Amino acid sequence: MAAVNVQQPDDDLTEAAGSGQDHVFHPGALSGALGTGPGEALIGDFVPERITEIGLRPGSLSEFVGQRGIVANLHVHLNAAKGRSEPPDHVLFCGPPGLGKTSLARILSEELGSDLHATSGPALDKPRDLVGLLTSLKRGDVMFIDEIHRLPISVEEYLYTAMEDFRVEMTIDSGPHARVLPITVEPFTLVGATTREGLLSAPFRARFGLVERLDPYPASDLVTILHRAAGILGIGLVDEAARLLAERSRGTPRIAGRFLKRARDRAQVMGLDTITEELAGVTLTSIGVDSSGLEEMDRRILRCLAQHYPKPAALKTIAAVIGETEDTIEDVFEPHLLRSGFIQKTPRGRMISPDGFRVMGLDAPGNGDGTTDGERPTPNLPFE
Numbered sequence: 401m402a403a404v405n406v407q408q409p410d411d412d413l414t415e416a417a418g419s420g421q422d423h424v425f426h427p428g429a430l431s432g433a434l435g436t437g438p439g440e441a442l443i444g445d446f447v448p449e450r451i452t453e454i455g456l457r458p459g460s461l462s463e464f465v466g467q468r469g470i471v472a473n474l475h476v477h478l479n480a481a482k483g484r485s486e487p488p489d490h491v492l493f494c495g496p497p498g499l500g501k502t503s504l505a506r507i508l509s510e511e512l513g514s515d516l517h518a519t520s521g522p523a524l525d526k527p528r529d530l531v532g533l534l535t536s537l538k539r540g541d542v543m544f545i546d547e548i549h550r551l552p553i554s555v556e557e558y559l560y561t562a563m564e565d566f567r568v569e570m571t572i573d574s575g576p577h578a579r580v581l582p583i584t585v586e587p588f589t590l591v592g593a594t595t596r597e598g599l600l601s602a603p604f605r606a607r608f609g610l611v612e613r614l615d616p617y618p619a620s621d622l623v624t625i626l627h628r629a630a631g632i633l634g635i636g637l638v639d640e641a642a643r644l645l646a647e648r649s650r651g652t653p654r655i656a657g658r659f660l661k662r663a664r665d666r667a668q669v670m671g672l673d674t675i676t677e678e679l680a681g682v683t684l685t686s687i688g689v690d691s692s693g694l695e696e697m698d699r700r701i702l703r704c705l706a707q708h709y710p711k712p713a714a715l716k717t718i719a720a721v722i723g724e725t726e727d728t729i730e731d732v733f734e735p736h737l738l739r740s741g742f743i744q745k746t747p748r749g750r751m752i753s754p755d756g757f758r759v760m761g762l763d764a765p766g767n768g769d770g771t772t773d774g775e776r777p778t779p780n781l782p783f784e
């Protein structure tokens with residue numbers, strides 16, 4: 401079993417293992433520690449939430465549901481690299497939060513039978529922070545950098561020679577005594593994950609042999625993911641309930657998993673061993689998810705845009721009004737609102753669409769088609 405070496409605290413792993421930095425995590429230890437196989441946790445057993453999150457992660461490419469094009473590409477590339485006894489090319493996973501980028505990075509190292517060294521862009525402040533990480537890599541290991549778009553430019557440039565030539569240079573001393581020490585790095589695979597591909601510089605992006613973009617999942621894939629997760633959590637889930645939860649999950653497995661866990665809570669306190677459609681519906685209502693899959697924050701954004709109408713609202717304004725960061729609005733909330741056609745991006749800011757007014761139960765002012773005289777929203781621009 402491959403080990404996971406978390407150089408910097410990584411959400412679920414360090415929390416679940418209750419340790420800090422430089423932790424080597426063996427995925428197989430989880431079920432051992434719990435005294436159950438991953439599918440054997442019963443309702444009422446003490447299974448901390450973050451641990452169940454790890455258990456829900458698909459462990460191999462064959463367990464990874466959906467994103468068929470990406471899975472097929474990874475299969476071909478991994479097998480070809482294994483056949484040549486070479487580490488695979490560097491891989492970049494791009495896409496909105498919760499679609500499976502981290503899961504794929506872990507799967508990659510599992511499939512290679514190599515160790516995963518995980519860190520994140522903001523944790524690497526200076527090139528020096530990279531040296532220890534790079535020199536600890538063994539041949540064929542996977543170095544995973546989450547939020548890679550947040551790497552400082554000096555660290556990014558330092559990575560270039562490591563990625564291309566498997567060597568780096570370290571300057572020792574300063575002034576007239578300064579010496580440059582060349583350091584060789586074992587051939588490795590860098591896996592980067594980003595929710596903001598557009599923020600990566602072109603030379604950096606060009607150094608990844610594979611750039612894979614994850615798309616939101618169709619409801620049918622989410623139904624499969626939910627049934628698998630329900631099996632792991634040890635709760636029954638009728639098909640209609642799975643469909644309802646899937647349809648409200650904005651194409652995102654993480655959200656589907658969250659809804660499932662809330663429905664399981666409700667089933668548990670009611671003494672039920674199966675999530676029915678009715679129970680799923682009550683759960684969604686209780687956590688503020690409406691029939692269009694909108695949550696409270698989405699509604700706040702739409703309310704803010706409706707108040708500005710017919711003027712577009714700048715991202716900064718929306719952030720101030722709803723009390724969220726601009727990044728979170730762009731990464732987490734906006735993609736779904738844009739995809740559903742509830743908002744539009746214009747060159748001067750965001751605008752609510754006629755469908756946006758409708759979903760909020762408001763009358764669209766103006767010409768009835770979302771425009772007022774002299775004001776015509778431009779079509780949605782592609783995601784950044």
Ligand SMILES: Nc1ncnc2c1ncn2[C@@H]1O[C@H](COP(=O)(O)OP(=O)(O)OP(=O)(O)O)[C@@H](O)[C@H]1O
Binds near residue numbers: 456458497593654
């Ligand atoms: N294809 C899939 N099949 C089954 N479960 C999945 C799949 N993709 C994601 N998940 C589940 O969704 C959760 C979130 O996935 P993951 O952490 O890999 O997303 P991410 O893209 O790295 O998100 P972020 O950008 O926020 O880091 C995981 O716990 C995993 O259980």
Ligand SMILES: [Mg+2]
Binds near residue numbers: 502503546
């Ligand atoms: Mg992630």
